[in-house]
């Protein structure tokens with residue numbers, strides 16, 4: 141699980157290190173740190189830390205710890221990693237029908253082959269968060285099964 | 297050890313040729329090795345003292361061998377010679393596994409080790425046959441049933457003893473791989489490629505067994521049970537073939553660095569379907585070659601590639617035979 145934590149840190153040395161400690165202690169792997177130093181003169185500096193945790197439960201333990209030490213956490217949100225997925229569909233349908241069928245899915249790009257037979261073929265690039273990929277493929281499969289299309293999934 | 301071969305077709309003949317060629321190697325493992333019986337669908341040859349290999353090979357067909365018993369059945373032969381090892385090489389029947397299933401059951405029950413290339417019986421009764429082998433304290437080896445000459449089961453058995461295999465992908469049918477390869481490189485249509493495969497003698501009498509993915513599904517069942525310990529039957533495999541793959545589809549895939557292959561997947565579920573395979577993926581082999589890609593907890597990803605059919609398959613059968621010989625000589 142990947143989380144982004146935004147802190148308001150006092151602009152004094154050692155503050156960042158202090159809040160990173162409980163994160164590291166709970167097995168969090170720091171992915172990035174964004175330090176908004178443009179706002180010179182402010183007493184507090186906003187800092188966003190993105191960290192990967194092996195388990196969702198650990199993030200609440202980290203937050204408890206941070207609260208105890210008096211760190212001001214402005215925001216916590218889960219970061220969904222997007223992955224792109226290419227599939228192909230072969231079936232007896234027009235281009236506009238394919239567009240309709242794929243309408244509700246997060247299609248980022250679609251390429252349609254010229255067709256010398258009744259069977260048309262489309263290549264579809266989809267975007268989804270990692271945890272949605274399985275669900276997305278299932279929906280595609282159901283759609284293809286119900287229309288008698290051939291779905292070509294990538295081996296991933 | 298007394299050995300009988302049941303089924304003397306393409307593999308039976310090639311096996312006998314290799315046994316004759318490798319006689320020294322075999323005798324070094326088991327000085328008492330003898331071939332006591334060979335059968336086909338019309339009868340059998342039997343000699344308790346051992347058949348002359350060259351004599352059988354030179355006869356120009358088992359039926360022409362001087363000691364051939366016309367009308368005798370394979371079960372009769374097995375009862376007559378009570379071999380220590382039976383090599384079962386009759387045709388694959390994906391509907392009910394017969395006659396191989398009965399041959400193998402009969403052999404195991406009489407306490408004979410079994411080596412087979414016939415996937416039908418294993419796809420239908422993998423656990424039942426293994427239980428039978430265990431009950432009678434004999435070995436049942438089937439290296440040639442999946443991916444022909446590729447030593448997959450031996451590899452996992454010997455080299456990945458502490459690993460847990462988490463996913464397997466396989467190109468397990470040479471005929472469909474040949475067709476898809478021709479479509480990819482020559483940009484010809486499915487029908488033209490199928491015709492070529494037929495002309496080259498690569499298809500079964502009923503091509504739908506290959507084209508429809510059923511042959512690959514049988515192999516996927518064996519992999520799922522034997523390597524991943526699942527309890528899967530043929531009916532549990534979602535099977536789709538390559539009949540609907542068009543030249544345009546392959547061209548479109550190719551433009552993005554993919555090709556289309558018939559892939560058997562063994563993971564949480566077992567599935568055979570045409571899939572998009574990146575051309576630079578190790579699984580992506582061409583022509584009649586087979587490949588198996590394994591993911592395991594310790595070794596990570598491993599790929600085995602080789603001839604999925606043809607006389608190279610004899611290598612797998614010979615290795616199984618020698619494994620039995622070594623096992624029993626201890």
Ligand SMILES: NC(=O)c1ccc[n+]([C@@H]2O[C@H](COP(=O)([O-])OP(=O)(O)OC[C@H]3O[C@@H](n4cnc5c(N)ncnc54)[C@H](OP(=O)(O)O)[C@@H]3O)[C@@H](O)[C@H]2O)c1
Nearest residue numbers: 303304305306307336337370385386387388413414605606
């Ligand atoms: N060929 C390959 O490259 C390959 C690769 C891997 C696995 N396999 C599997 O290995 C097995 C043998 O293949 P193959 O190519 O050698 O097949 P094949 O050429 O068709 O030979 C089959 C043999 O079995 C005999 N037979 C049929 N019914 C029989 C019965 N009831 N009792 C005794 N013999 C019987 C046939 O007798 P007749 O001669 O009288 O017809 C023939 O001799 C098949 O299950 C196949 O799927 C083959």
